[in-house]
Amino acid sequence: MxxxxxxxxxxxxxxxxxxxxxxxGMYVCGITAYDMCHIGHARSAVVFxxxxxxxxxxxxxxxxxxxxxxxxxxxxxxANSEGTDITSITERYIKEHNEDMDRMGVARPTIAxxxxxxxxxMIRLINALLERGLAYVVDGxxxxxxxxxxxxxxxxxxxxxDMMAGARIDIDEKKKNPLxxxxxxxxxxxxxxxxSPWGRGRPGWHIECSVMSQRFLGETFDIHGGGRDLxxxxxxxxxxxxxxxxxxxxxxxxxxxxxxRVNQEKMSKSLGxxxxxxxxxxxxxxxxxxxxxxxxxxxxxxxxxxxxLTDARMGMERFYETLKKMKDALSAAVDSSDMSAKDLxxxxxxxxxxxxxxxxxxxxxxxxxxxxxxxxxxxxxxxxLVNGYMADKEFAPTAESxxxxxxAKKNMRRVGKVLGLFLEDPDEYFExxxxxxxxxxxxxxxxxxxxxxxxxxxxTAKNWNRADEIRDILAAKKVVLKDSAGGTTWKIG
RNA sequence: GGCGGCAUAGCCAAGUGGCUAAGGCAGCGGUCUGCAAAACCGUUAUUCACCGGUUCGAAUCCGGUUGCCGCCUCCA
Numbered sequence: 001m002x003x004x005x006x007x008x009x010x011x012x013x014x015x016x017x018x019x020x021x022x023x024x025g026m027y028v029c030g031i032t033a034y035d036m037c038h039i040g041h042a043r044s045a046v047v048f049x050x051x052x053x054x055x056x057x058x059x060x061x062x063x064x065x066x067x068x069x070x071x072x073x074x075x076x077x078x079a080n081s082e083g084t085d086i087t088s089i090t091e092r093y094i095k096e097h098n099e100d101m102d103r104m105g106v107a108r109p110t111i112a113x114x115x116x117x118x119x120x121x122m123i124r125l126i127n128a129l130l131e132r133g134l135a136y137v138v139d140g141x142x143x144x145x146x147x148x149x150x151x152x153x154x155x156x157x158x159x160x161x162d163m164m165a166g167a168r169i170d171i172d173e174k175k176k177n178p179l180x181x182x183x184x185x186x187x188x189x190x191x192x193x194x195x196s197p198w199g200r201g202r203p204g205w206h207i208e209c210s211v212m213s214q215r216f217l218g219e220t221f222d223i224h225g226g227g228r229d230l231x232x233x234x235x236x237x238x239x240x241x242x243x244x245x246x247x248x249x250x251x252x253x254x255x256x257x258x259x260x261r262v263n264q265e266k267m268s269k270s271l272g273x274x275x276x277x278x279x280x281x282x283x284x285x286x287x288x289x290x291x292x293x294x295x296x297x298x299x300x301x302x303x304x305x306x307x308x309l310t311d312a313r314m315g316m317e318r319f320y321e322t323l324k325k326m327k328d329a330l331s332a333a334v335d336s337s338d339m340s341a342k343d344l345x346x347x348x349x350x351x352x353x354x355x356x357x358x359x360x361x362x363x364x365x366x367x368x369x370x371x372x373x374x375x376x377x378x379x380x381x382x383x384x385l386v387n388g389y390m391a392d393k394e395f396a397p398t399a400e401s402x403x404x405x406x407x408a409k410k411n412m413r414r415v416g417k418v419l420g421l422f423l424e425d426p427d428e429y430f431e432x433x434x435x436x437x438x439x440x441x442x443x444x445x446x447x448x449x450x451x452x453x454x455x456x457x458x459x460t461a462k463n464w465n466r467a468d469e470i471r472d473i474l475a476a477k478k479v480v481l482k483d484s485a486g487g488t489t490w491k492i493g
Numbered sequence: 494g495g496c497g498g499c500a501u502a503g504c505c506a507a508g509u510g511g512c513u514a515a516g517g518c519a520g521c522g523g524u525c526u527g528c529a530a531a532a533c534c535g536u537u538a539u540u541c542a543c544c545g546g547u548u549c550g551a552a553u554c555c556g557g558u559u560g561c562c563g564c565c566u567c568c569a
Contacts, residue, residue: 011497023508029569044569074567156564162495163565205567227546227569232496234568257569258498259562266563295506295517300499301562311505311518318517321531338523365507377516384516384533391525391533464527471529482530 003058005369006299008231008254009155013369016253018222024060025217026052027210027251029226029234030112032069033093034078036276037100039261039304041287042265044227046290046420047257047298049106049369051225052365053418065216067209068094068111071117071202076191077133086192090114100277105420111216115208117377119194122203122211126183126196128245138174140199146179149240155254156232181237183207206237213241213251224251228299230260258301260293267304275304284439285433288313290420294372315380316421317433317491319412322383324426325390326409332397339403348400351389355408358382362415372419380414430491437492441478448479452488455481 003016018024028048031041048066055062070090071077079086083493098108126142129135134148146152146160153159163179170179182204187193193200213221219242226235235254242250259266262273280289292312296302344352358378359451365374395401416422424432438445451470458466480493 023518031569032567040569042569047569072567154497158496158565164495228498229564229568232564233566259569261562264561268568291517292505297507300506303505307518308505315517317529325532371507373517374515377507380516387532388534459527462527468528475529480530483526484526484530489530493530 003367005253005255008256011157014253018060019220019252022059022061024055024062024223024307025209025221026064026108026223026225027209027213027217027221028061028064028224029230030066030068031093031097032072032148033075033090033097034072035093036278037097038267039275039277039280040227041097041101042104042277042280042289043260043293043302044257045101045106046104046293048225048255048373050294050298050419051255051370052107052109053420054370057418057430058363063111063217064109065111065113065213067212068097068114069205069208070114071192074206080190087108100281103281104277105192105290105423113212113216115203118208118211119203121215122134122184122207123194123196125211125214125241125245129183129241132244134240134244135183136176137198137362138356140184140201141174142184142198143175143180144183144237144238144240144244145176146181147177151243152240153236155236155239158232181206181233183241194322206234209218209238210236210241210245210250213238214246217248219246219248221251223253223255225255225257228256231256235357257298258350260304262304264303283436284309284313285316285424285429287421287424287429287437288316291316291376294419297373298370313433316429319379319383319422320389320424320426320429323409323412323422324430326340326386326405327426329390329397329405330409332402332404334397334402335344335397336399336406339399344400346403347389347392347394348404351385352404352407354385355382355411358411359415362418366418371464375415375419380416380491382408382412411427430489441492443477443479443492448474448490452481452490456488459483 004013005016006012007014010264011075026048028044029058031037037045050063052062056237068090071086075086075089079089082089101108120169129144130137131143135142135144137143152164160177160179177289184198184201184207184346185204186201189389191366192203193202224238225233231254239250262275265271265273267274268485284292288309289312292304292306292309293302294384295315324334341352343350362375365371365378367373376451386405389395389401391406413422435445438448451474455470458464458470474481474490475493479490482489484492
């Protein structure tokens, strides 16, 4: 069984067949650079980041292109309101975007082109559409004539008649058909412009993706992705433009990620419930956010709420507890470097074999429509297995057992790398988590440390009443203490 | 109005024709611990919104009902 995933074009899961063996071209629609990224952008970025990394994990040579839209009405409006030009707006938000995505553990795409760097290509493509009779010029504007493209609607599963029946289409005098969309927009006073055969103007939104994908990936490429909302009209229009101009299939597979909702509602500016990525990452570790997203299937909607994020945080804690235990055990002065699987027997052998199965199970899950939720379930299985192994009274840090643990750790890290999880040192993770949570709750960490010290003295004197009293005081603030041989540590429960 | 999606335990969530319906969070009982925390063991859906149908067999396929949601306008 090979890799298969859901193709929006056919509405079913299909076996993946790349155009060229071992190679793959993927284009994903990126952001319009006029504002900070929100968690919806983060989900899309994380979904395609995992897909990108998984294809590489499976041995594909992937060219991943994700664009920046750096000219559009919203950018112009923002530039005008700030009394500046569009470039200073887009440069700023592209920089912020990159900063946020880096912090989120999202790998940079192979190529990240900008619309404004491809204006000549757009003009050429529009010309080709005009020559083929698929577009028309009205007063310096160029429109795409949807009636002329017979495949119009094939991606979103609609036809022109159905859409005409919808009552929400604006009538525009210039358009021959209300569904026609703009390819080239003539410039009004004070707007940025480029010279074109139709006068000064700027490109419509959809044309850039047709041009940039074709430029870097060819006329026909493997995968095109983006958020669900882009299916119509954006992706439908891209198909019309690209296939209309080349006569070739545009993208073979279409992947669309589901939306993030906030407390059961759609995220929207009017509801004022937009969470930007930066706020979210200040409130939760980026890996907690990734776990939250990846524990649901990429096509399902997910609900962003304190409860769901707290669940994810607890799950992440479980992973890092185990990673910490393994790390601590592996720091024992026992050398396991000469060991091999042949030296194992009994329990060691059994655990080793089950631990070794993780990458295979991971592939089984991921090959089935990138089922990260199932894959994460398998990692939790491994966590329980390893915890049980270490909790066994018979367990001791021998060359054999450490060899097994090392294998477990490597396998968790290996699959975690694809998901963007477990990349942190466990001690560092808990340290960060403690600070972040304490800050969220407005707790004074010095005060906590002082009480812990007082409790240590009480415990040394076997004054259990006072020790428990301090535990209760802190517990009331959700500070949970953990006593161990090395001293007392705390975390927010 | 048109098109499409979803409904699985207290919550989140995998599973799309057939072994005991993954996994996480929360809860409960036990082991461990001065007490805890973490961890481990056990336990928590005879049942997959509801009603019919197909089938030897369905959470999974078909029809209907109800509820929720998305797109049709910028949108990840």
